[in-house]
Amino acid sequence: MKKLVTLKQISKELDISISTVSKAIRNHKEISLDTRKKVQAFAKLHNYRPNSIAVSLKNQRTKNIGVIIPEIVHHFFTTVIEGIEKVANSRGYNVIVCLSSESFEKEVVNMQTLVNGSIDGFLVSLSKGTQAKKDYHHLNEVMDQGMPLVMFDRVVDDIDCDKTIVDDTQAAFEAVSFLLETGCRKIALITTVDYVSVGKLRTEGYEKALQKQGIPIEPNLTIKIEDIENCEILINQLFDSQHFDGVFAVNEYFAVVAMKIAQKRGFKIPDDISFIGFTDGILSKCATPSLSSIAQHGTEMGEISAKMLIDRLEEKEDEFTHLTQIIKTTLVERESTKRLS
Amino acid sequence: MKKLVTLKQISKELDISISTVSKAIRNHKEISLDTRKKVQAFAKLHNYRPNSIAVSLKNQRTKNIGVIIPEIVHHFFTTVIEGIEKVANSRGYNVIVCLSSESFEKEVVNMQTLVNGSIDGFLVSLSKGTQAKKDYHHLNEVMDQGMPLVMFDRVVDDIDCDKTIVDDTQAAFEAVSFLLETGCRKIALITTVDYVSVGKLRTEGYEKALQKQGIPIEPNLTIKIEDIENCEILINQLFDSQHFDGVFAVNEYFAVVAMKIAQKRGFKIPDDISFIGFTDGILSKCATPSLSSIAQHGTEMGEISAKMLIDRLEEKEDEFTHLTQIIKTTLVERESTKRLS
DNA sequence: TATCAACACGAAAACGTTTGCAATTCAGAA
DNA sequence: TTCTGAATTGCAAACGTTTTCGTGTTGATA
Structure with missing residues (x-):
């Protein structure tokens, strides 16, 4: 069992300062080619990977997005997640999934536990409980903290954020x-x-x-x-x-x-x-x-929602207009209906 | 928009050292009752929440578990996730879901991006690609680093870890x-x-x-x-x-x-x-x-797998015997079969 | 008065990174 | 030999916590 190697260990091993090691690994041109090669070789040999928690703390961004859905044993939501995963992954983000089980309380708790740094933004579809209660304070709090929020499918007019819905x-x-x-x-x-x-x-x-x-x-x-x-x-x-x-x-x-x-x-x-x-x-x-x-x-809805969120996360200057994407539905004709004559 | 308040800010505002604030919030008895009350009131007022990234870095544990499944649009896996979520949540863990889409390469990449500190342990069901290729080096690497791994449903004998399967x-x-x-x-x-x-x-x-x-x-x-x-x-x-x-x-x-x-x-x-x-x-x-x-x-399989993993994460001394839990299946009789006479 | 414990609090290190800037080295020119 | 500027490298702060250890104050006891 060998724990992951850190910059500090490489630095000690090679007798080079930590900062030089860091720069060498990331191929900074201000480090000599010799040193870069040496450090990179050593790093590769020992399978160095930057500790993502430390990077998150330093950069104040986690590259995680949080998804809150009412149920997962539900084909539609499942396809949405698939879409979310797809674009999130392709843009270097991980997906943290939380289930509200249609309960207002669980939805609130889930959001609170994620909002403290675990993620960069939210993708939410409201629980029945929340819709019945019409209490959206948890959503507002998240928005107040400047954390981007995209709602999909089960949305509500009272919250001013990006949304993806079908008509x-x-x-x-x-x-x-x-x-x-x-x-x-x-x-x-x-x-x-x-x-x-x-x-x-x-x-x-x-x-x-x-x-x-x-x-x-x-x-x-x-x-x-x-x-x-x-x-x-x-x-x-x-x-x-x-x-x-x-x-x-x-x-x-x-x-x-x-x-x-x-x-x-x-x-x-x-x-x-x-x-x-x-x-x-x-x-x-x-x-x-x-x-x-x-x-x-649903897949498309997931893809679009994730794209909206990540675009928002990575946009240079703050854009204050929120938009609602409407996804076109399709009627798929099968055996349970008569043909149009 | 008000960003989350930090210990440092509270400390400055109240003119108390950071360490005292930290202890006061967590109700250490070595801080006077007066100070504790004061700090806690202020923290509550400003809705202080410890930054989970910082806590993770300090404690060397994230309270996240990674789940790698082949597909999510699949009722069985969906029920497994439901079970995982349930016990993970109840024990204070978040669930990061990654899809391998039945591909060996995606499975490897997913595991590599999670292994660098993002999670405390893995729950994995193998992709078809991996099973066809019979290449398990990524699983071995994870185990080598001392990160607990539990496999479920699609498991393989070659890896010595905890497992949950049906017979x-x-x-x-x-x-x-x-x-x-x-x-x-x-x-x-x-x-x-x-x-x-x-x-x-x-x-x-x-x-x-x-x-x-x-x-x-x-x-x-x-x-x-x-x-x-x-x-x-x-x-x-x-x-x-x-x-x-x-x-x-x-x-x-x-x-x-x-x-x-x-x-x-x-x-x-x-x-x-x-x-x-x-x-x-x-x-x-x-x-x-x-x-x-x-x-x-599936729900039960998810629950048991998550429990095994978390028990392993939280066990005091290392236990070296890995066990395989076998879940009893049930034949549900419906209309497509004749009755037993 | 001197000693000592109990109590309350703070300084600082540590977790693993990144990065601006200062410090060092070195070659070549004066 | 000294100086200059470029090329390298290292220092230190910062991200937000937790925790060990030390310090100072208080009040009581001998």
Whole structure:
């Protein structure tokens, strides 16, 4: 077992001052070529690597970025992380991932433990808890300290920072419009409770699409799911009490569960009922029938968010305008919807 | 914008030495109660937090652990991370996640950039590239430097370190035995190429189960998938050329794809063909019919691995025996298999 | 009054870097 | 031999902590 070698040890070994060693390793031209060669050879031999903690302390930057997400067992967030990792890595940054588990308190604690020097900037998607509580003091504190913050997907207007989102309302509008165009007349909506920003926005898109076609909005055709555990029960109740020929769900899981229930009740998909979900993940592809859904391009969202953050970290002079990037969604047509004639 | 306050600033403001401030904040009894109260009040007011980089440098420990996984868009690894996060957080550690993307080179680079002080220990699951190349020098280097390393799931015998695995062979044996007990006689195997350790082990379990029942192993009933992209093609070829009444797949994705193909060809599941997959994830639950599969308990694996690592980090005296924890798998019966009579 | 412990606080080193500037060396010119 | 300027090299501060050790003050005791 040989611990990592330090500048001091090299310096002693070679009988050269620490500063000369440091400069020689980094190939400063103010050190003679002879010395540079000698030191570099020695460093290579002993596998010298600068201690990143010391470098961080000296340079007042860690080359780490912190990512706070509500859940990781969730295909969409997973693709976002993939995108973040990709650009972070390519620009020399490491990614520290923290999970809020949809809890406000955990989100606050996570941010507090990272803000004290561990990272250079934050990438955050809000927990449900935070959205319900509408308490954003932890975000403001971080911003106050001059630490860059980029929010993605689950964002909030009250905070003035860079953001990356998809146009949820527009995407939902397009999906529901597609259902209408392919012949659906009574469309059920399976969504989340209103405080979840994306749930609310997608609900708005649903309503807009109906309104545009002059179709009245029937409240009984909408179910709002708070606790994912009992979504089956609620969906079954919907089937019990209502008739409809289309379903729009705000995520793929709800859509797939609804499809399974519909099939059990003898409905043919898409002949009797069409289905569209949000988030084009592995479930959509593998469901039977495969599910038409809205691709949110999570990887791209991660890439763009990370790029925004790192650009901000490395910008020379402070730029005070914050911008919001909107990612274009795509409706992926599969077997759960009829063809546009 | 107010940057974080430091000990030095507090010290100047209160006209007390830095060391006294430090001690007062940490409630050392060698500082008078008066001073302690005063300093603590001031610190609280100005929201003082010790700079974690400086603390890390001083204490020679970062309270970060590095996790290297092959892919994150993969339900199993995602559950492992969840488990890791949970215990790491509860014991005051942050988690730095790096993706090898199944590439040997990326795995090496990731480990090298983390080993220089950024973290206290590693949690690693090998990339396919590394397993194919059989080059483990980067792991040995890390161990040589005295940095604790715990491998999970995709491990290798050549490295002497703590490990967490499931008994892949035994689990596959049980799954295939179950198929046999429920009446299957010709069982196809959908696996990966041999250099993927878990693929190989599960294949062994499959063969053992057949041997035990005295059923000959037909090589043509096995397909080994290297590139996940063209798994559909290979599975279709299998259906074209062979007859069978059971399928065992080494992951849930292969199983679900095979089920879809079987259904398209008019087979009834499980009456004509039974299916069992490995990795009990969301796909298994949501497939139609739902897939019987082997739960690997990823969360538990993550928890145990993280616990092993942190225990190792915090142990007083060096303990030289490395241990391998084996996690019990569970066969989750669903609709894709017949009932045991 | 001298001694001593208990108490409160501060100086300084250490962790491993980076970097501006001062100090040293050396060759060549006067 | 002395001087000059360039080429090398080293000193020391700085980043923000923690911690050991030393110092000074106080009050009590002999």
